[in-house]
Amino acid sequence: MPDNVRSYAVAHLAGDGIGPEVTAVARDLVDLAGKQHGFTIDWRHCPLGSEHYLRTGEVLPDEVLDGLRKTDAILLGAVGSPQVPPGVLERGLLLRLRFDLDLYVNLRPAKQRPGVDAAGADDLDFVVVRENTEGLYAGAGGIVHRGTAFETATEESLNTRAGVERCVRYAAKLAAKRSGKLTLVHKTNVLTNAGSLWMRVAEEVAADQGVSLDYTHVDAACLYMVSDSGRFDVIVTDNLFGDILTDLAAALTGGLGLSASGNLNPDKTGPSMFEPVHGSAPDIAGQGIANPIGAIWSAALMLGHLELSAQADSVVRAIEGATAARVVTPDLGGTATTRQVTDAILGHLS
Ligand code: ATP
Numbered sequence: 001m002p003d004n005v006r007s008y009a010v011a012h013l014a015g016d017g018i019g020p021e022v023t024a025v026a027r028d029l030v031d032l033a034g035k036q037h038g039f040t041i042d043w044r045h046c047p048l049g050s051e052h053y054l055r056t057g058e059v060l061p062d063e064v065l066d067g068l069r070k071t072d073a074i075l076l077g078a079v080g081s082p083q084v085p086p087g088v089l090e091r092g093l094l095l096r097l098r099f100d101l102d103l104y105v106n107l108r109p110a111k112q113r114p115g116v117d118a119a120g121a122d123d124l125d126f127v128v129v130r131e132n133t134e135g136l137y138a139g140a141g142g143i144v145h146r147g148t149a150f151e152t153a154t155e156e157s158l159n160t161r162a163g164v165e166r167c168v169r170y171a172a173k174l175a176a177k178r179s180g181k182l183t184l185v186h187k188t189n190v191l192t193n194a195g196s197l198w199m200r201v202a203e204e205v206a207a208d209q210g211v212s213l214d215y216t217h218v219d220a221a222c223l224y225m226v227s228d229s230g231r232f233d234v235i236v237t238d239n240l241f242g243d244i245l246t247d248l249a250a251a252l253t254g255g256l257g258l259s260a261s262g263n264l265n266p267d268k269t270g271p272s273m274f275e276p277v278h279g280s281a282p283d284i285a286g287q288g289i290a291n292p293i294g295a296i297w298s299a300a301l302m303l304g305h306l307e308l309s310a311q312a313d314s315v316v317r318a319i320e321g322a323t324a325a326r327v328v329t330p331d332l333g334g335t336a337t338t339r340q341v342t343d344a345i346l347g348h349l350s
Helices: 019-037 050-056 062-069 088-100 161-177 192-209 218-227 239-252 293-305 309-324 338-348
Strands: 006-015 039-045 073-078 105-111 125-131 135-144 152-158 181-186 212-217 234-237 260-264 272-276
Touching (some): 006 019, 019 039, 019 309, 062 088, 073 293, 088 135, 105 161, 125 161, 135 239, 181 192, 181 239, 192 212, 218 234, 234 239, 260 293, 272 293, 293 338, 309 338
Parallel strands (some): 006 039, 006 073, 073 272, 125 234, 181 212
Antiparallel strands (some): 105 125, 105 260, 135 152
């Protein structure tokens, strides 16, 4: 290999259901982009997920986590299966990776693609920066008096100044690179404690970064995403609101099959993790019809994070080449298979 070829170690955590199908083809795209642009990926297979859990009882062994820490990035398919009780993999694998690798930003772009007949506005193009390690997902709370009439269940939303500040700072820097406009989405009129903290921090950080700050209640944000999405460019919000809003954004741009995400450690003290927004979709697994665009776009976000921005852009342009030509899977109203969509995208990659 010539000395000037950059090489990156990427863990391939294919997971369950359609996860292996869509990440296998995302790897093909990344490998071709590497051949064209002078980088290589040392893919490291990581067999975690439902099948591994059911066979071994292991969710995320410490030594596997230590191995993941030594990689440059993680490409994740999806985990989950009807055979595994809810929460085991979500908390034990996905949330543990987010927390232990300090992946404090969940980056979810939403953009209309040419040729995709979607419910949102034709010019819809915004990014949601979701706080990824705190809020209601932090795991604070519990159940007492289980099984009695007085059973009480609590989930507490944790919001630290440091945690909110670093997330908002990432979003403000991103806004500065885009239109200069940041929108905080929260529910400050009801969640007055957390809302006050988020608002004060957002005002401080926006002033510091020289971006304008707008505020929208989360319920109104749902309405505006449908009726007036042009008002949004970079949205910053907490963990739960971000989770819900980005599914709406996915629906407005063509569905879960083409939505991408990055779980980022922006300080790069460890690897970041990239995954399509969809889950394991057991209903279509093994049929060869899963839409690979969410996984391929997630791989493009990974290239961008590895500072291969031109290469990331070329993958996104190739995706748009395929959608514009209407080579799309049944979820987007087409008849193409996962392989045919991938081949069309590969054909547009330059
Ligand atoms: P999980 O429990 O892992 O979240 P799920 O089936 O409950 O899985 P998703 O996988 O997110 O949830 O998907 C919901 C439905 O959307 C699927 O059943 C499938 O029909 C459709 N879907 C999701 N991803 C894709 C895709 N990549 N291509 C085509 N259809 C998809």
